Amino acid sequence: MKAGRLAIAGSFCWNKDCPDYGKVDHGNIVRYGRTSKGTQRLKCKTCGRVFVGNKGTIFYGLHHSPKEILECLAMLAERNSLAAIHRVKGIKEETIVDWLRKASAHVEEIEALLLANYHLTRVQLDAMWTYVGHKGEKATILKRSIEAHSGEVPR
Structure with a gap:
């Protein structure tokens, strides 16, 4: 892989204890079936850890496609x-x-x-x-509380 480019989530091992951790396209990652929702599972042949193909992406752990x-x-x-x-x-x-x-x-x-x-x-x-x-920086407008009784004019 060329420097300065992003690696695809399924092209390297995510296990920090693995000797092949972070080595892109090293040949240690194989397909390992799918989850019940259809997401590709992958396995590192070096350490044996299994992870999903969308780990590290916006789609990881979400319920929608x-x-x-x-x-x-x-x-x-x-x-x-x-x-x-x-x-x-x-x-x-x-x-x-x-x-x-x-x-x-x-x-x-x-x-x-x-x-x-x-x-x-x-x-x-x-x-x-x-x-x-x-988003989330909306100004709060303080409302003047009106405590006038029925028929009274608020000041």
């Missing part, structure tokens, strides 16, 4: 609201925001997938990442 997650992120990049995505896909708004936060740690991979598979522009992706930066 990579296709569904990418579709929701593409809809966000197209300036759809969280409520609109919830209505169309039936996925909670909080779940989509969690995916977006996870995706922010994998910007290069996510951008490559979205640009290759969806009709998006760089400007749309920039807007999506800006949205990530502002």
Whole structure:
């Protein structure tokens, strides 16, 4: 593998105690069946540890398919609201925001997938990442408590 490029999750052993830990395309990783949800399992021939092929990615440990997650992120990049995505896909708004936060740690991979598979522009992706930066920083507006009794005018 060339320096400066990202390694595919299933191309090296994740076990830090393994002598072949982090050695990319060393020939020690073999396919080892699939999980009940269909995710590829891999095994290191050196240490015998088994792991899934999406370890270290945005999709690791999530209950929705990579296709569904990418579709929701593409809809966000197209300036759809969280409520609109919830209505169309039936996925909670909080779940989509969690995916977006996870995706922010994998910007290069996510951008490559979205640009290759969806009709998006760089400007749309920039807007999506800006949205990530502002999410959760909503200003709180203090409401004046109205304690007027029935018929009284509040001051």
